[in-house]
Each structure stands twice: as structure tokens, then as C-alpha cells.
Amino acid sequence: MLNNINTDEERREHALQALRSSDEIRDEVLRKFVRLASQTLAIPGSFVSIVDDEMQYIRAAHNFNLKQSSRQDSLCRHVVDGNGVVIVADTHLDPRFAEHPLIIGAPYIRFYAGVALKNREGVRLGTLCVTDTSPQAFSAAQLNTLQLLATLVMSFLEAWHSAGFIDPVTDLPNRQRLIRDLQYLAEAGDTTRRRLVLIDCIDMPRAYELARSMGMGPVESLLGDMATLIPLRLRLTPGDMLYTVATGRFALLTRADGPLNASWVVSRLAGISADLEEGLSVALTTHSGEAEFIAGEVAAQEVLRRAVSALHEAIGLGVPSLPFSEVSDTQRTRDFRLMNDLTVALRENIGLYLVYQPKVRLQDGMPVGLEALIRWRHPTRGELSPAAFIPLAEQTELLGEVTAWVINSVILRLTALRNSPIQLPITINVSVRDFSQKVFADQLESRMIKAGLSTALLGIECLETERIIESSAALQGLEMLKLKGFGISLDDFGTGYSNVSYLRRMPLDVIKLDRSLISDLSVDTASRVIVRSIITMLKELDYVVLAEGVESEEDATALLDYGCDLAQGYFYSKPLAGEALNSWLSWKLRDRG
Numbered sequence: 001m002l003n004n005i006n007t008d009e010e011r012r013e014h015a016l017q018a019l020r021s022s023d024e025i026r027d028e029v030l031r032k033f034v035r036l037a038s039q040t041l042a043i044p045g046s047f048v049s050i051v052d053d054e055m056q057y058i059r060a061a062h063n064f065n066l067k068q069s070s071r072q073d074s075l076c077r078h079v080v081d082g083n084g085v086v087i088v089a090d091t092h093l094d095p096r097f098a099e100h101p102l103i104i105g106a107p108y109i110r111f112y113a114g115v116a117l118k119n120r121e122g123v124r125l126g127t128l129c130v131t132d133t134s135p136q137a138f139s140a141a142q143l144n145t146l147q148l149l150a151t152l153v154m155s156f157l158e159a160w161h162s163a164g165f166i167d168p169v170t171d172l173p174n175r176q177r178l179i180r181d182l183q184y185l186a187e188a189g190d191t192t193r194r195r196l197v198l199i200d201c202i203d204m205p206r207a208y209e210l211a212r213s214m215g216m217g218p219v220e221s222l223l224g225d226m227a228t229l230i231p232l233r234l235r236l237t238p239g240d241m242l243y244t245v246a247t248g249r250f251a252l253l254t255r256a257d258g259p260l261n262a263s264w265v266v267s268r269l270a271g272i273s274a275d276l277e278e279g280l281s282v283a284l285t286t287h288s289g290e291a292e293f294i295a296g297e298v299a300a301q302e303v304l305r306r307a308v309s310a311l312h313e314a315i316g317l318g319v320p321s322l323p324f325s326e327v328s329d330t331q332r333t334r335d336f337r338l339m340n341d342l343t344v345a346l347r348e349n350i351g352l353y354l355v356y357q358p359k360v361r362l363q364d365g366m367p368v369g370l371e372a373l374i375r376w377r378h379p380t381r382g383e384l385s386p387a388a389f390i391p392l393a394e395q396t397e398l399l400g401e402v403t404a405w406v407i408n409s410v411i412l413r414l415t416a417l418r419n420s421p422i423q424l425p426i427t428i429n430v431s432v433r434d435f436s437q438k439v440f441a442d443q444l445e446s447r448m449i450k451a452g453l454s455t456a457l458l459g460i461e462c463l464e465t466e467r468i469i470e471s472s473a474a475l476q477g478l479e480m481l482k483l484k485g486f487g488i489s490l491d492d493f494g495t496g497y498s499n500v501s502y503l504r505r506m507p508l509d510v511i512k513l514d515r516s517l518i519s520d521l522s523v524d525t526a527s528r529v530i531v532r533s534i535i536t537m538l539k540e541l542d543y544v545v546l547a548e549g550v551e552s553e554e555d556a557t558a559l560l561d562y563g564c565d566l567a568q569g570y571f572y573s574k575p576l577a578g579e580a581l582n583s584w585l586s587w588k589l590r591d592r593g
Contacts, residue, residue, distance in 0.1 A: 030060030202248030515549025
């Protein structure tokens with residue numbers, strides 16, 4: 001604010017910097033004030049100036065052609081340094097000004113009346129003045145009017161500064177003020193290494209839930225309480241600045257050689273709680289991220305972005321605090337751009353395509369199904385496997401769009417090959433998030449019926465066993481798919497969460513053994529014992545067992561001996577697309593009756 005600056009030199013400097021910098025909306029209002037002053041007092045020239053320790057800045061003027069001057073050459077310094085009022089009826093007759101450069105030269109001031117722009121503490125920050133190139137008399141009534149207008153101008157400036165730079169809930173400087181302060185440091189040529197620490201105390205979804213249940217009043221009380229508690233806990237010094245940059249999120253600007261880093265801040269705020277209302281408090285979980293910088297070397301917005309990047313990295317990793325990492329940030333930027341590119345690829349159907357890996361019956365080597373696998377021919381990064389973009393899509397809403405694209409592409413193939421001798425069932429990989437939706441099974445069935453296809457031609461492969469068994473919605477989703485005739489497969493069995501007793505809760509048809517179980521069959525006795533035991537157990541539970549990653553005839557023979565039903569892998573075929581797939585199927589199925 002423009003107050004509380006009487007004994008705080010840094011706050012005073014920030015206030016002066018805000019006032020002397022250009023702001024078109026603010027300055028347009030000031031121009032209306034100076035026109036009003038001229039019209040009301042019948043004096044042609046008028047202006048508003050801001051006076052600091054070195055310069056005078058004209059922020060708005062009417063019939064007065066001066067932008068700035070040194071403080072020494074400023075007539076207004078006599079107002080600021082004196083009693084707050086200076087009236088000179090004829091500057092040529094005043095020994096202080098007779099030889100003054102602004103009197104004997106442009107703008108040729110012959111008459112001058114100025115009153116101070118004072119804040120509530122009486123600190124003089126500038127002046128409101130009227131001038132003429134001819135001598136003038138100036139009555140007590142005119143002086144009262146000029147002082148009244150100066151009071152209105154100062155009230156407007158305080159309101160402008162509060163509205164633009166103060167968070168109304170916490171009464172702390174806001175994000176705009178932080179950006180401006182960082183810009184001021186750069187403009188002043190500040191070379192001190194500084195640190196910006198972002199502090200996250202309450203996540204937005206939680207704030208919204210509190211507002212829904214209790215209204216905004218208690219939530220604002222909580223935020224105000226946090227704004228009071230944080231500086232007390234951190235023991236901020238006069239050189240430290242605390243800002244509110246978002247709901248429940250604060251920023252601390254400090255020197256890099258000081259103790260206030262992200263880790264220390266989190267440790268000091270451990271166990272903090274804030275009051276919602278009398279008798280009701282909320283425990284807060286704090287995360288923090290920091291970025292060090294020299295103002296002249298890094299743009300203000302970039303400093304804030306780096307601190308935000310570090311904070312979000314800490315939140316995403318579930319750790320209390322992290323400093324900004326150039327390497328991690330570069331990777332996140334690449335990931336973000338890749339997801340933007342994926343959005344375009346899905347929307348315009350460019351670059352994405354499917355390959356299909358055959359599933360072969362071990363007993364006779366005949367293909368009995370296909371697994372659809374998505375690929376992406378990226379315009380600049382070349383061929384991308386699912387591992388390059390699916391994990392990123394899982395963190396966004398894009399995963400559902402990817403699933404929809406795959407389903408659409410598979411249905412198009414099944415439709416095109418209706419009644420063809422090379423038509424085989426196709427399985428697709430679907431995330432728990434997708435099939436947990438109540439409408440997923442119904443909508444998928446409707447798509448198949450509309451295309452004139454049996455649901456038995458489309459199978460669902462799922463991962464994330466632990467998430468499935470812990471989610472009633474996921475289990476219900478699988479049950480609905482099974483009831484509608486879709487085959488259900490569990491992918492990558494043998495890695496991660498593979499508790500067989502829990503699998504009985506899932507409506508599965510096929511269990512796929514992960515390639516890591518198969519890779520050492522031909523060279524490792526222990527692997528053979530483990531695989532044989534797993535297959536025996538799964539067969540006793542009436543599952544169809546499919547082995548992934550079969551690379552040799554020895555592996556295929558061993559799996560057949562162990563009772564495995566199906567296999568897929570490069571020994572039979574790599575994933576194929578388009579005509580290559582159709583040709584391979586025509587060759588393999590040529591003798592099928």
C-alpha cells in the first residue's frame with residue numbers, strides 16, 4: 001500500500017517506484033484531475049508530479065510541456081521539503097527562481113502554485129500544481145480548492161494501488177506487485193543474488209470444498225489467518241517481502257545469502273494450522289519451491305515461472321520442498337509441448353496409427369487374435385512408442401481421447417473386414433480411469449452394435465491390478481464389460497501386484513504372462529520352475545494363459561509343455577500394420593476351413 005512507509009525506507013521506495021512508473025489507466029484518470037484543476041481554478045497549466053530523492057516525474061499534465069527534471073531543478077521540491085504549500089505569484093520577483101532554468105527557459109513558468117500529495121501518515125510523495133506563463137493572483141479560496149483536489153488525487157492513488165497491487169483478502173502485496181517489484185530491481189541495476197520462495201498451504205480443490213460447505217467468509221478468514229501466521233513463523237526481517245500470488249499460495253522474496261530457503265520455510269511451517277472461524281481450525285500441509293536469480297539477468301515472469309515449476313515438482317513428487325532444476329524444467333517443457341502436439345494429432349488425426357501383434361495358439365501356431373498397439377509418427381521427433389507419450393497422457397484428460405481414438409480405429413478395421421477370412425478378434429489396452437466410468441461399457445456396446453459387430457470381436461486388456469481391486473467402480477466396470485460379451489485380459493502378470501487370490505475378484509478371461517518371466521526360460525532353471533508353477537496354477541483356476549515376448553522356438557516348446565495356451569512375440573511376428581498385417585494373416589490362415 002501507499003501507507004506504512006514513514007519508517008520503512010524499502011516500502012517507501014516501492015511506493016515511489018509504483019507511482020513514477022507509467023500506467024495508462026491510472027495516468028488517464030490523473031489527466032482528468034489536472035484538467036479539472038485548470039478549469040476550476042481558471043489557470044491554464046496544471047500537472048501531477050512524483051518527487052523522489054533524485055528526480056521529478058510528471059505523471060499527468062494539462063497545457064504544461066515537461067516530462068521530468070532533476071530534483072534540484074524542480075520547483076516541486078520546495079513543496080515536498082517545505083510545509084506542503086508553495087505559491088509564487090510572479091517567479092521573476094522571487095529570488096529563489098529568478099534565474100531558474102524552467103523560468104527563463106521552457107516551459108517558462110511565471111506563476112506557480114503547488115500543494116503536496118500526502119498519504120495518511122503525512123509522507124509527501126509528490127505534488128498537484130497549477131502554472132501560467134503570466135503572473136497570477138491566487139486567493140485563499142483557490143488554495144482550498146487546490147488542496148481539496150490534491151486530497152482527491154491522493155485518495156484515488158491509494159485506491160488504485162490497493163486495487164492493483166494488494167490482495168483484498170490477505171492485505172498482502174499481490175502477484176502483480178511481485179512482478180513489478182522484480183522489474184524494479186532489474187531497472188535499478190540490482191546485482192544482488194536473490195531467492196523467490198513459493199509456499200503452498202492449501203490446494204485449490206480443498207479451498208473450493210470448504211467454500212461449498214461453509215461459504216466464502218470462513219475461507220477468507222482462514223486465508224487472512226495464514227497471512228498473519230506465516231511472517232510470524234518465518235520471522236521475516238525488513239528486507240524480506242511476502243506476497244499473496246494465488247488462493248492459499250504465498251511468495252517470499254529474500255536475499256539468496258539469507259536463511260530463508262524452501263527447505264527451511266517448510267520446516268518452520270510444519271504443523272501449522274489456521275482458523276476458519278472461532279473454535280474451528282484446519283491443519284495445513286505445506287510445500288515449497290524456490291528459484292535463485294539476479295534481477296537483471298532473468299525476466300520477472302521467468303523468475304516466478306521457475307519458482308512455480310519447482311513448487312509443482314515438489315507437490316508432484318510428494319516431497320516437502322525442491323529448488324528449481326534446469327534439467328527437470330527442460331524435460332517438463334518438452335513433455336508439455338509433446339502433450340500439445342498429441343492434442344493436435346488427436347484432433348486432426350495426423351501421425352497416430354495402430355500396429356497389431358498377432359496372438360498365436362501354441363498347439364498349432366495358428367493366429368487367433370490381435371493386440372492393437374498405438375504408435376505416433378511425430379513431425380519432429382520421429383517414431384514414438386507408447387512409452388514416450390502414454391504415461392504423460394495418463395496425467396491429463398488426453399488419455400480418454402487416446403482410448404477413444406484407438407477404439408474408433410479398431411472398429412473401422414473390424415468393420416472393413418466383416419466376413420473376411422482374415423478377420424480376428426482384437427484387444428485394446430484400456431486404463432482403469434476409462435472403464436471405471438459408468439457409461440463406458442454401454443457406449444462401447446452401442447458402438448459395436450451400430451457397426452454391426454459382435455462384442456466378442458473386441459477384447460479389453462487392463463493393467464493396474466491394485467487400483468482395480470481397490471475400486472468398486474473399476475470392478476463394476478469390468479463386470480459390465482464381461483456381461484456384454486467383451487473378453488477381459490490382465491496384462492503383464494508376474495510384475496508388480498500379482499496376488500492370485502485377489503485376481504479371483506476380477507472377471508478375467510485371459511492372464512498374460514509378462515515378458516520378464518519368459519526372457520530367461522532357455523537359460524535359467526529357476527525361471528522355468530517359476531513359469532511352470534504359475535501356468536499350472538492359473539490353468540487350475542480356469543484362466544486362458546498367454547505368454548508375451550516369445551522370441552525362440554525353445555521358449556515356445558517349453559511353454560506348450562507347461563500348458564500355456566497362447567503366445568505372442570517376435571518368434572511369430574513383430575507388430576504389423578496395414579497391408580503387411582493382412583498379407584501375413586492371409587499366409588497364416590490360408591488353409592483355415
